[in-house]
Amino acid sequence: RLAPFITTINQPPSVTAGELELHLHPRATVDCLPGVASYVGADISAGVVSSGMATTDKLTLFLDVGTNGETAVGTGEWLLTCACSAGPAFEGAGVEHGMRATTGAIEEVWVHSQTHAPTYRVIGGGKPTGICGSGLIALLAELFITGVVDRSGNLVRGAGSEGRGARVRDGEHGAEYVVAWAEETAHGCDIVLTKVDIDNLLRAKAAIYAGYTVLCQSVGVDPADVEQVLIGGAFGQYINIEKAIQIGLLPDLPWERFQFLGNTSVKGAYMALLSRDARAQVADAAAKLTYVELSADNSFYDCFTSALFLPHTEIGRFPSVQAVLENGRNEEHVGEMQPEGVVA
Structure with a gap:
């Protein structure tokens, strides 16, 4: 082992179920699809x-x-890949009231630009327990667009002073925004988004943005040149494109260029299980993928630092967001949602 996190092999040999003591026919073959590098495995x-x-x-x-x-990033002719080490914030970890996308999670949020009061949708209906990744993206975007959070990720104190008092208040970890009051929640405690939460979300989105930007720059293209964005992973299918663009997570491209594909790694495994040709295609793809080690690329740190703002230090990279900030948005349709699990 020459360095931490260097794989011994990227293509484990075939073994039998008996060798692994699996509860299958002992002569059944167990194959692992090939990975690319230490942080880019067979799922990619x-x-x-x-x-x-x-x-x-x-x-x-x-x-x-x-x-x-x-x-x-690439085409059928060439492929580059990297791992951004975004951290688990979008999966709800490291966030005060973060949780997985299960029953009771706030999955979508709208914030009124005048009152700064939220309206939210809960998975499964009923009272919320916390906020899942898609809800965190939506909440951060809404707070930014409505001026509750500034471009540096700071909460503006005194925002949302209707009824119960200011939605932004001093909490145990500094400033926090109250998403749901205690009587609205399943556990009887306020659900909040803290400044620490926002910082964790900014670091996560900045890492992902910097990762694909470095890959694009390494072959002389800009993220704006991308013709299609394919979003995989179980979490990816729940992301609101508009709001992911507004926080600077996804590139500012026409919405029709985005496709949500669900769990592509499982789909690829099924294909390889049912077809030798598909298995060969996965092996070819793994061999074609050129791994870029971001920790050894100085441009990654520059891109990462620039992306620690909403949506980015260079707001011109996100013209649709700049237009909303300059011209405002139409509040007429904000908060028009499906009836199930909606609290206003």
Whole structure:
């Protein structure tokens, strides 16, 4: 082992179920799909194939919005990949009232630009227990667009002074925004978003943004040149595109360029299980993927630092967000939601 986190092999050999003491026929073959590097495993190799990225002519960005933030850029002719080490904030970890996308999680939020009062939707209906990743993205975007959070991620004190008093208040960990009062929640405690939470979310989105930006720059293209964005992972299918763009997580592209594909790694594994050709395609994709080690790339740190703002230090990279900030938005349709689990 020459350095931490260096894989011994990227393609484990085939073994039998008996050798692994699995509860299957002892002579059943167990195969592992090939990985690429220490932080980019077989889930990306399989995802690149199941998403169609390995055979497309379009300049494609493939994102797995998760803890490692695995990313790939390329076409059927060439592929680059990296891992962004985004951390678990978008999965609810490291956030005061973060949780997984299960019953009781706030999954979508709207904030009124005048009162700064939130309206939210809860998975499964009923009272909320916490906020899942999609809800955190939506909440941060709404607070930013309505002026409750500034471009540096600071909460503006005194915002939302209707009824119960200011939504932004001093909490145990500094300033915090009250998403739901205690009587609205399942556990009888206020659900809040703290300044520490916001900082964790900013670091996560900045890492992902910097990752795909570095990959694009390394081949002389800009994220604006990407022709399609394929979002994999179980969490990815719940992301609100508009709000992910508003916080600077996704590139500011026309919405029709985005596709949510669900769990592409599982789909790729199923394909490989049922087809030898598909298994060969995954092996070819793994061999074609060129790994970029971001920790050894100085430009990553520059891109990361620039992305620690909402949506970015250079707001011109996000023209649609700049337009909303300058011209305001139409509040007429804000908060028009599905009836189930909606609290206003």
